[in-house]
Amino acid sequence: MRLLFAxxxxxxxxxxxxxxxxVPVIVRERRAAAIVATMIGARQLVRSTSDPELSAIHLQTGAETAYNLAATPD
Structure with missing residues (x-):
């Protein structure tokens, strides 16, 4: 299961x-890993609360952070 997930x-x-x-490949790969980690973390936070308003904040913040990471110049 862990291998499949990886x-x-x-x-x-x-x-x-x-x-x-x-941008250089190493920068792209690290930035992509950070974006995916941010998206996964935001999703976990959304699932961890029953407050729809707080869930929306987590989701929006995660999306904004991922976007900013993607748009950051080298």
Whole structure:
């Protein structure tokens, strides 16, 4: 199960990295990993609360942070 998760996670990071601006590969891969980690973390926070308003804040903040990471120049 862990191996399958790791494979799918690596696939997702690669997918995100392919859509980032043309910067050095190592920068793209690390930034993509940070974006995916941010998205996963935001999703966990959304699931951890029963307050719809707080869930919306977590989701919006995660999306904004991921976007800012993607838009950051080298």
């Amino acid at each position: 494979e799918k996670l690596a696939d997702r990071i690669t997918l995100v990295a392919q859509r980032l601006p043309q």
